Each structure stands twice: as structure tokens, then as C-alpha cells.
Amino acid sequence: MPPDSPASIGCQDESFKIGKHILKSRLIVGTGKYDTLQLMKDSLDASGSNCVTVAVRREKLYDRDGKNLLDFIDLARFTLLPNTAGCYNATDAVRVARLGREILKSLENPGADWVKLEVLGDSKTLLPDPIATLEACKRLVDEGFQVLCYTSDDPIMAVRLKAAGAASVMPAGSPIGSGQGILNPNNLRIILEYLKSDDPTYPVIVDAGVGTASDVSIAFELGADGVLLNTAIAHARDPVSMASAMKHATIAGRLAYQSGRIPRKLYATASSPEEGLITSRPW
Amino acid sequence: MITIEFNGETSQIDEKSTVADLLRFAKVESRFCAVELNLEIVPKDQYSAKSLVAGDKIEVVTLVGGG
Numbered sequence: 186m187p188p189d190s191p192a193s194i195g196c197q198d199e200s201f202k203i204g205k206h207i208l209k210s211r212l213i214v215g216t217g218k219y220d221t222l223q224l225m226k227d228s229l230d231a232s233g234s235n236c237v238t239v240a241v242r243r244e245k246l247y248d249r250d251g252k253n254l255l256d257f258i259d260l261a262r263f264t265l266l267p268n269t270a271g272c273y274n275a276t277d278a279v280r281v282a283r284l285g286r287e288i289l290k291s292l293e294n295p296g297a298d299w300v301k302l303e304v305l306g307d308s309k310t311l312l313p314d315p316i317a318t319l320e321a322c323k324r325l326v327d328e329g330f331q332v333l334c335y336t337s338d339d340p341i342m343a344v345r346l347k348a349a350g351a352a353s354v355m356p357a358g359s360p361i362g363s364g365q366g367i368l369n370p371n372n373l374r375i376i377l378e379y380l381k382s383d384d385p386t387y388p389v390i391v392d393a394g395v396g397t398a399s400d401v402s403i404a405f406e407l408g409a410d411g412v413l414l415n416t417a418i419a420h421a422r423d424p425v426s427m428a429s430a431m432k433h434a435t436i437a438g439r440l441a442y443q444s445g446r447i448p449r450k451l452y453a454t455a456s457s458p459e460e461g462l463i464t465s466r467p468w
Numbered sequence: 469m470i471t472i473e474f475n476g477e478t479s480q481i482d483e484k485s486t487v488a489d490l491l492r493f494a495k496v497e498s499r500f501c502a503v504e505l506n507l508e509i510v511p512k513d514q515y516s517a518k519s520l521v522a523g524d525k526i527e528v529v530t531l532v533g534g535g
Contacts, residue, residue, distance in 0.1 A: 215534060215535030216534060216535075217532070217533040217534040217535045218533065219533060222533075225533065238534055239531040239532070239533065239534055240531065240532050240533065240534025240535075241529050241530075241531060241532075242529060242530065242531075242532045243476070243527065243528065243529055243530075244494070244496050244501055244528045244529060244530050246474070246475055246477070246494055249495075253497065253500050253530065253531075254530075254531055254532055254533055255500055255531060260484065265531070267531065268534050268535070270534050280504070280507070283509055284502045284504060284509065284527075284529050285502075285531070286512075286528065287502035287509050288500065288501065288502045288529070288531055291499065291502075291512055292499070292500075307500075330501055342498075345528045349530065361535070362535075371484040393535075413535075414535075415534075415535030416535065451495070
């Protein structure tokens with residue numbers, strides 16, 4: 186990839202390493218919910234990302250339109266991150282992870298050795314089942330997977346998942362597809378502190394809940410290493426343009442984090458000098 | 469003919485059909501799929517060798533858009 190390509194922008198800082206993978210962009214995007222595969226392709230291009238999530242599903246035996254998702258993803262640019270979305274117990278999640286690995290192996294995509302683990306507890310909230318998630322995480326780690334683990338924003342759970350060997354812990358900002366942004370920034374702060382205290386490069390990725398570009402920037406400003414989002418681009422009125430906004434929000438948020446924000450203060454501090462004022466004050 | 473369960477549906481196939489035969493019959497592009505037979509993954513290089521028997525449960529999956 187040329188150094189000035191969109192995918193490399195925003196990553197001039199230290200590399201974004203997850204397990205054995207090094208990503209050029211800190212934004213990971215989903216491939217679901219687009220009106221057309223062409224719109225998805227154009228949005229992925231505009232996002233600057235070089236890692237996309239994909240789901241494993243039954244081949245349709247009827248009504249196939251002859252188009253495959255993979256015809257619209259440049260496998261030279263994108264590392265695929267297969268997910269276990271739709272699984273409600275650990276056994277199903279392990280089964281789906283293995284099938285995803287099998288497909289990616291035959292595509293010779295580097296993503297064959299990792300998985301986005303998602304074990305849900307409830308179809309209305311799509312919140313993770315913490316007990317089943319932990320069990321599945323352990324089993325997949327034992328099988329040699331690098332597990333990127335979707336979880337709630339509970340700091341204790343995050344610590345447990347890291348201890349179980351997750352390559353990355355991925356707390357939700359808010360429920361999947363809800364667009365509510367980061368509901369509890371303090372929990373995210375605690376997660377970042379706990380997981381990075383003796384391991385500063387351990388990757389924490391905010392996964393789910395992003396509604397718009399500022400949510401992405403806030404995640405990075407808090408210190409997240411990456412953001413994973415799907416619906417906020419796919420269901421925007423103009424997905425391609427929103428994808429570009431997300432790219433810039435990633436760059437802005439990360440740079441702001443590295444630059445060190447000023448502390449919040451209750452009272453004002455003048456930006457123009459007191460010295461040399463020609464006016465008088467009313468008091 | 470034998471009866472198997474193919475992606476959750478009851479299907480009739482010729483006796484001694486292999487996984488490769490089934491994929492050809494269903495017009496599935498094997499480059500993009502993975503096959504699970506009775507909960508065990510069938511490696512691609514065994515598609516032509518693996519014969520199906522009555523009662524087998526086979527799942528053929530691919531990648532689709534997801535988050």
C-alpha cells in the first residue's frame with residue numbers, strides 16, 4: 186500500500202497491533218446491512234479501514250443472486266475478521282468460529298487465525314452473555330484462536346476476558362446498532378486503566394453503539410486503541426460520506442488523545458494577554 | 469436415493485454421493501464455503517473422497533455481511 190493511501194492515514198503513530206496482526210487503520214468496519222454490495226464496497230473504501238468483519242451463514246440453496254460478498258472485498262487490502270454473531274451459547278460460538286476459520290484458510294486471508302467472539306444473552310438488547318462469553322473465549326484460546334472479545338462495558342468482566350487469553354477486549358459503547366454512542370465513559374476509562382496498567386499496548390477496541398463521527402472521536406480521546414462499527418455507516422443517509430467522516434473522526438480522536446487535552450476548569454482563562462490593554466474594567 | 473439433512477432441509481441424493489457431488493449439484497462455489505458434516509468440519513481436500521450416508525446432517529456455510 187502506498188504511504189499516502191487513505192488506509193494509511195491516521196496511523197503515523199505506533200502500530201495498532203492485535204495479537205499477531207498489525208493494522209494500518211485503527212477503524213474496523215462491518216460489512217452488514219448495506220442496501221447493495223457496491224454501496225458497501227464504496228463505503229469500505231472511503232472508511233480508510235483495512236480490516237472488516239464478516240458473518241458466517243448457511244449457503245442459500247434457492248434465490249441466490251449469484252453475487253458473493255467476497256467479490257466486493259479487496260482481499261489484498263482487507264484482513265477479514267469473521268464473527269460469531271447470532272450465537273447464544275459457547276458451543277455454537279466455537280462451531281461458527283471454526284467454520285469461519287475454515288473459509289478464510291482456503292482464501293489464504295491472514296484473518297484465518299482470529300475471530301470476533303460474540304455470544305449473546307438476549308435478542309432484544311443483544312447484550313453479551315458474560316458467562317458463555319468467558320467459556321467460549323477460553324475454549325477458542327485453547328484451540329489457538331486469537332480472540333477479539335465483544336463484551337459489555339463491565340471492567341471486571343474485561344479483566345476476566347483478558348486473563349482468559351483474549352487478544353483484545355472489545356467493550357460495547359452501547360447496545361449493538363443502537364447509535365447511542367458511549368453511554369458510560371467512566372467504565373471505559375476504568376477498563377483502559379485496568380487492562381493497560383502493566384501492559385500499555387494491550388488493545389482495547391470500542392465495539393458497538395457508535396451513532397456518528399463524534400462517538401468515534403470520543404472513544405479514541407478516552408484512550409481506546411480501535412473502534413469497530415457497522416450500522417452507523419451502513420444506515421447513514423449517505424453511507425460513503427459517513428464512512429469518510431468516520432475515517433477523519435478516527436484520525437482526529439487518536440491525534441487528540443496523543444496530543445494531551447487540557448484539563449477541564451470551572452472558570453475561564455483568557456487567551457489574549459492582560460498586559461497592554463488600553464481599555465478599563467467596569468469594576 | 470438416500471435422505472440427508474442439507475442446511476436444515478430434508479434432501480434426497482443419489483447413493484454414494486460425495487460432498488463434492490452435493491456442492492456441484494447445489495451449484496455452490498467451494499472457494500467461498502466451508503462444510504460441516506455431523507458437526508465435524510470436512511477439509512476441502514476431502515470433498516471428493518467423503519461419501520454421504522443416509523441421515524447425515526451437512527451444513528454448507530459462506531461469508532455474508534456482518535458487524
